[in-house]
Amino acid sequence: MDLADRRLGHLLEPIPGVEDRPAKAPQLGGVLAQRPKVREIHAAGEHRPLAAHDHAANRLVSGRLLEGGAQCEHKLAVDRVPLLGALQDDVTDRSAVLGCDYGHVDRLPALDDQKSGGRLVQIKKVGVLGAGLMGHGIAQVAAQSGYEVVLREVDDERLEKGMGRIDKQLARAVEKGKVEQSDADAVQERIQRTTDYSDLAECDLVIEAITEDLALKLEMWREVDGIVKPEAIFATNTSSLAVINQAAVTSRPDRFLGLHYFNPAQVMKLVEVVRAVTTSDEVFEAGVEFAQANGKLGIATKDKAGFIVNRLLVPYLLDAIRALEEGVGSISEIDEAMKAGAGHPMGPLALADFVGLDTMGAICEVMYEEFAERRFAQPPTLRKMLAAGWYGKKSGKGFYDYSGESPAENSALSG
Numbered sequence: 001m002d003l004a005d006r007r008l009g010h011l012l013e014p015i016p017g018v019e020d021r022p023a024k025a026p027q028l029g030g031v032l033a034q035r036p037k038v039r040e041i042h043a044a045g046e047h048r049p050l051a052a053h054d055h056a057a058n059r060l061v062s063g064r065l066l067e068g069g070a071q072c073e074h075k076l077a078v079d080r081v082p083l084l085g086a087l088q089d090d091v092t093d094r095s096a097v098l099g100c101d102y103g104h105v106d107r108l109p110a111l112d113d114q115k116s117g118g119r120l121v122q123i124k125k126v127g128v129l130g131a132g133l134m135g136h137g138i139a140q141v142a143a144q145s146g147y148e149v150v151l152r153e154v155d156d157e158r159l160e161k162g163m164g165r166i167d168k169q170l171a172r173a174v175e176k177g178k179v180e181q182s183d184a185d186a187v188q189e190r191i192q193r194t195t196d197y198s199d200l201a202e203c204d205l206v207i208e209a210i211t212e213d214l215a216l217k218l219e220m221w222r223e224v225d226g227i228v229k230p231e232a233i234f235a236t237n238t239s240s241l242a243v244i245n246q247a248a249v250t251s252r253p254d255r256f257l258g259l260h261y262f263n264p265a266q267v268m269k270l271v272e273v274v275r276a277v278t279t280s281d282e283v284f285e286a287g288v289e290f291a292q293a294n295g296k297l298g299i300a301t302k303d304k305a306g307f308i309v310n311r312l313l314v315p316y317l318l319d320a321i322r323a324l325e326e327g328v329g330s331i332s333e334i335d336e337a338m339k340a341g342a343g344h345p346m347g348p349l350a351l352a353d354f355v356g357l358d359t360m361g362a363i364c365e366v367m368y369e370e371f372a373e374r375r376f377a378q379p380p381t382l383r384k385m386l387a388a389g390w391y392g393k394k395s396g397k398g399f400y401d402y403s404g405e406s407p408a409e410n411s412a413l414s415g
């Protein structure tokens with residue numbers, strides 16, 4: 001790697017700590033002032049981020065999409081609602097969220113710019129399936145961005161649990177003076193909760209964030225496809241399954257794409273926009289625009305298991321488990337070493353707990369099947385933990401035990 005290369009220069013820049021990020025979004029003037037610089041970089045075919053606090057000017061890495069980005073940024077409201085602080089309280093390690101300073105702005109006016117001609121509908125109402133780790137966050141981000149949201153779960157208990165998480169984060173933001181009560185109320189009011197598929201009928205976009213199980217997802221899409229209006233777009237938040245497999249069971253494979261958010265969706269900046277072989281250009285572009293209107297960085301990826309991030313991240317997490325099995329270090333030694341030695345915001349074992357070991361187990365099964373490489377295989381320790389029902393933070397126990405005031409190493413795994 002040639003660090004003298006202009007494109008890699010940013011790697012030498014210090015990583016900003018959470019505390020260093022400004023509480024307010026960059027003001028519109030600052031974003032626009034950067035525009036010529038961004039154009040110059042993209043004209044030169046370079047993809048390097050600008051200053052960490054100006055990510056708003058850098059949402060799209062594709063030069064082709066830059067113009068659309070400029071249009072939307074013109075429309076960005078400056079009275080954003082930063083919820084980062086509130087959400088960080090729920091993150092195992094506060095520093096897990098690196099340089100993700102973006103606002104949760106009511107961006108509804110920007111929606112006027114979306115295409116409404118041809119078969120492409122204007123996205124106003126978004127259905128979200130699943131209110132678990134990912135679904136509740138995706139629903140919250142969409143509502144904060146001004147969309148009407150319909151959030152569907154399998155039963156009232158899980159629905160209320162997901163809504164409870166949203167309420168808690170909004171309440172903390174109000175408490176800290178980061179958001180007005182009236183804005184928080186408006187976000188909550190925009191989320192219609194339901195256990196009934198028929199409430200999704202009028203959605204323009206439906207995003208699924210249900211359990212990472214292909215059979216479950218296919219069963220769900222068959223039902224939803226018959227209910228939701230034919231011009232609506234469908235998207236999957238799957239971490240590993242092929243998008244085409246889901247698209248193919250619907251009557252609209254051309255209107256199906258992947259929108260892969262990251263955990264926690266309210267904070268993490270990236271959405272991988274996945275084009276299946278059947279996805280039309282219009283729908284792919286609508287997906288990129290939607291990610292952008294949610295304040296995210298949309299990056300195009302091919303429909304290959306794990307896309308970009310998990311293709312690289314999952315083998316790393318599994319290697320950390322193997323290092324633990326081999327006694328290279330204890331749980332906290334491995335985590336602390338990677339934080340202090342590699343500058344990672346969160347250790348790999350804490351991160352695995354945070355992702356959810358059940359979800360991670362499902363992801364590596366799919367990737368192992370796809371690539372038949374040992375690096376994607378579940379290590380024995382992970383298998384045993386799954387059998388024990390230790391799914392990480394969400395179940396109260398994983399590599400760490402979360403029952404106390406602060407996470408402690410799971411003693412059953414040491415020694």
Ligand SMILES: NC(=O)c1ccc[n+]([C@@H]2O[C@H](COP(=O)([O-])OP(=O)(O)OC[C@H]3O[C@@H](n4cnc5c(N)ncnc54)[C@H](O)[C@@H]3O)[C@@H](O)[C@H]2O)c1
Pocket residue numbers: 129130131132133134135152153154158208209210211212213216220237238239240260261262263354355356359394
């Ligand atoms: N956990 C992560 O870090 C992460 C990150 C990105 C993407 N994903 C992907 O997001 C999806 C969900 O993962 P998660 O971590 O939120 O899982 P989760 O187990 O926390 O939540 C899944 C939820 O889906 C619900 N559900 C199941 N079938 C449903 C249906 N037919 N309709 C509505 N709800 C239904 C379940 O009751 C559960 O509450 C998976 O595809 C996963 O690969 C996960």
